[in-house]
Amino acid sequence: MDMKKPTAIFQIGKQGLKEGFTGLLKTAFKSRENVKISVLKSGTRDKNELEEIGKKLVESLGKNYTYKTVGYTIFLKKWRKQMRE
Numbered sequence: 001m002d003m004k005k006p007t008a009i010f011q012i013g014k015q016g017l018k019e020g021f022t023g024l025l026k027t028a029f030k031s032r033e034n035v036k037i038s039v040l041k042s043g044t045r046d047k048n049e050l051e052e053i054g055k056k057l058v059e060s061l062g063k064n065y066t067y068k069t070v071g072y073t074i075f076l077k078k079w080r081k082q083m084r085e
Helices: 021-029 047-061
Strands: 008-012 034-039 065-070 073-078
Touching: 008 021, 021 034, 021 047, 021 073, 034 047, 047 065, 047 073
Parallel strands: 008 034
Antiparallel strands: 034 073, 065 073
C-alpha cells in the first residue's frame, strides 16, 4: 500500500514567486496530493493579488491541479485525472 506523506508547507514572502518555486512544488507533489502555501504579510495583503498568485501557480503546474484560498493561505491539490475547463 502506497502511503502518501502529509501536506507540504511552503511560504511566499516579499520576494514573491521566484523561478524555482514551481519546481519545488512539482517535487513536493511527487509524494503528496496536497500543498499548503502561507503568504506572509511581506508577500501581499491584497486578496486580488493572492488570487493571481494562485492562478499563476496552477497555470505553471498544469491541468491536474486546482487551488483554493482561505485567508492568506493557498491550498493546492493534485488530481489523478485531468480537470475539465
